[in-house]
Amino acid sequence: MRIDIATLFPEMCERVLSESIIGRARQRGYIELACHQIRDYTTNRQKQVDDYPYGGGPGMVMQAQPIYDCCVDVVRQVEEAGHARPHVVFMTAAGTPLTEEKCKQLAQKDSLLLVCGHYEGIDERVIEALADEEISIGDYVLTGGELAALVVADSVCRLCPGVLSSPEGYEEESHYSGLLEYPQYSRPEEWNGRRVPEILLSGHHANIAKWRHEQALERTRTRRPDLYEKYEEKSMAKIDK
Template identity: 70%
Template structure:
């Protein structure tokens, strides 16, 4: 790959491209880099590159002519090497937000030219004439486009073959798959009383990978909900995890089973209240939840307890009258191993008489929303304030969203 940077400060850019990992790769000939001084293409004695903006206003605007002549020279050099016309990117505050998917697209270019803006900007006419796209690295202002161009150059060049020691080095990093990277640890094993998570010391690579995947999803869900929901959209669950031999789901019939269901529902409610920032201590007790579940059962709900090796660790409810699924709960120790997925699939199969079973979800419950999206449920209505039927206590209002399973016709459309 060839990369060119058109700038007023070529020394700054060249130094960066000659340092550390990129510097070693450049010395090995893994990519070709050139930094061009815009002033070398000026046509005035003072080598002036800017002037006052037409229409008035503060600041200065870069001339079109020197940038255009510099770009023509870059295009000529590429043609002389037998390369196609370079993909030309202007780094501007008005550009499209820079993302990892943009990085991968630009990394596929044979040659890439980055043009650094300065002052109040660049004469729009040269952008219109030469620019293939404009990119912004963030919603903030810099004194010039050099740092932005180096951000783009670094992220693109590190994807070139051989620049990093292993391809896995970038495929597991943050944003590669729209997820943030899992937490990392190194020696010592215990630092100031804080131990390394035990799973990382087991040597069991399958368990370690599973742990890292869960940590990555959890970190993304809590820190970047937008990325998490986008990941859920692009990663549907196409195969439901098989039930284990010791796994059961039984209908709640007697008082002991109802008491266990109430405990599970109360635990899930506490988690929900904590996420939503509800005042501690206001969550309903197991006794209150038992009364609620009893009332729901009289209204046509059926509840199912999930157990693993005889230990009750999950709950789900269905309403055959309305087609609603609710009260999905999994105990803290049993989360992250597919129980919620299997219970949700179990519930929608129990509602086979309904074309589109639905779930009412608090907007703060991103874990459940993400699971629903991955299992082909989609939002039906805009969020509305109010009480949650079959989900929350009567005395607490949450913003809610209805998610409904897609019908075959909707999928085709």
């Protein structure tokens, strides 16, 4: 998997993606990530990347030209490096909400180009010209697409082979199966008067798996009835088959 990020803040993205699990996976060659400065592609002397919105209104809009030229150059670099043409995703609050299912789809691609807006928005014409899709990370507005792109990069990369130390890692996690994750405990057996549930100390793997599944079901039912309903529908459909 190769992920390129086009942004006005490449250092910020680079910094985050150099740490911890993702940083290690890059060093070991399991994933490739590169961040690109959109401002380097401006054609005006002031290196301006934004302008007033036609029709008036608050704030500034990112202009089409620097984003377009940056993306065309990144696509060329990616293809020259032997990858498929990247799947181009614009990070916008108006995009399709990100889900684990979407992350799984994106993780199947050979390469992704994530484009980050800033200011009040991006000139719609460059989105029309380049975007395969627009993704939002939630129903709230960020000051820019960078944090959203980092969320996508992180959640997609952890699904790529080699990135997590144990391949079961992500299958057990919240959302992968459509359920929230069961509660986890580590040493000591008692902390501040709170004991680890007895069943986890029993060594009985089948009972532990059953308990965890029940916990996951109950948590999902009470905390996220929307997910629970979907899970139930899927389970019923499987039984019907």
